[in-house]
Amino acid sequence: MTALTITVPLPPSANALTRNVKGRGRVNTAGYNLWLEEAGYTARMAHRAAGKPVFEKPLAVTLQLGLRDRRRDAGNCLKPTEDMLVKSIEGLPDDRWNDDISIKRDAAIPSGMVRITITSLPGAPPG
Numbered sequence: 001m002t003a004l005t006i007t008v009p010l011p012p013s014a015n016a017l018t019r020n021v022k023g024r025g026r027v028n029t030a031g032y033n034l035w036l037e038e039a040g041y042t043a044r045m046a047h048r049a050a051g052k053p054v055f056e057k058p059l060a061v062t063l064q065l066g067l068r069d070r071r072r073d074a075g076n077c078l079k080p081t082e083d084m085l086v087k088s089i090e091g092l093p094d095d096r097w098n099d100d101i102s103i104k105r106d107a108a109i110p111s112g113m114v115r116i117t118i119t120s121l122p123g124a125p126p127g
Contacts (some may be wrong), residue, residue: 001053001120001122002053002054002056002119002120003018003053003117003118003119003120003121004046004047004050004053004055004089004117004118005115005116005118006042006043006046006047006093006116006118007042007044007109007113007114007115007116008038008039008042008043008084008113008116009035009038009039009086009112009113009114010065010066010067010077010112010113010114011032011039011061011077011080011081011114012029012031012032012035012080013073013076013077014075014076014077014078014079014080015076015081016029016030016031016032016072017032017079017080019030026050035080035082035084036071036080036083036084036087038082039084039088040084040087040088041082041088043085043088043089044088044090045113047088047089047090050081053080053091054091055060055091055092055093055118055120056120057093057097057120058093058097058098058099058100058119058120058122059093059097059098059100059101059118059119059121060084060098060099060100060101060102060115060118060120061081061085061095061098061100061101061116061117061118061119062101062102062103062104062117062119063077063078063081063102063103063104063113063115063118064104064106064108064109064114064116064117065077065103065104065105065106065109065114066106066109066112066113066114067105067111068111069085073089074104074105075103077103077114078101078103081114081116082095082098083095085108085116085118089118092118099121100121123125
């Protein structure tokens with residue numbers, strides 16, 4: 001079973017990823033673009049350091065969040081994290097193949113960070 005674990009800063013909330021720009025529609029915010037660049041670099045380096053594992057679909061994705069208060073909705077971390085992984089890790093199947101998703105607050109994770117574990121599910125059917 002192929003697996004990879006990466007720790008990156010928490011993404012911006014899904015509510016703060018885009019903004020409306022007259023004549024252009026929805027565009028990424030500067031904060032989201034900066035996070036995509038930084039977290040994406042960390043994800044690429046971790047993937048390379050692990051020998052560039054190849055993931056078969058479907059996938060399990062686990063997010064362990066270093067969230068210390070309840071002002072932030074844990075579920076709003078999922079979409080930006082999935083999008084960053086697909087853009088950053090060569091050959092990773094699109095997030096529509098994430099069949100087993102787990103998100104939890106974890107006191108063992110440093111505040112402001114997210115530990116992401118991606119795993120190919122056993123017995124994956126051809127996709």
